[in-house]
Amino acid sequence: MFFFQAIARASSLFPIVFLALFALDGPVHSYPSSEFDQCVLTAKANPAVSSVPEKSIKAFCDCALKANIDEGKDIQPSAEKCLSKHINN
Numbered sequence: 001m002f003f004f005q006a007i008a009r010a011s012s013l014f015p016i017v018f019l020a021l022f023a024l025d026g027p028v029h030s031y032p033s034s035e036f037d038q039c040v041l042t043a044k045a046n047p048a049v050s051s052v053p054e055k056s057i058k059a060f061c062d063c064a065l066k067a068n069i070d071e072g073k074d075i076q077p078s079a080e081k082c083l084s085k086h087i088n089n
Contacts, residue, residue, distance in 0.1 A: 031069035036061055052087055060086040 039061035043049055049057065060082050067078035 031065040035065055035069065039065060049087060056086050 036058075040054075040057055043052075043057045043061065044054070063082035063086060064075070064079045067073045067082065068075045
């Protein structure tokens, strides 16, 4: 009898645990975080974007890396598209 009560309790908690884990889960990228960090550092070192907010630089890097690494698109057109979307808007 105790076994069935334990299962009933556990099954009633499952949706709550599942939703909590889903809510705490962040975005998943297949590109390495080291690539993202390097992109941000390289962009910040470029004098042409010295006045661009860090948020925009991070959005550009995320966009370009997703296109190139996650989606397998060519880097040059992807970077240009992301540049116009996040930096030169």
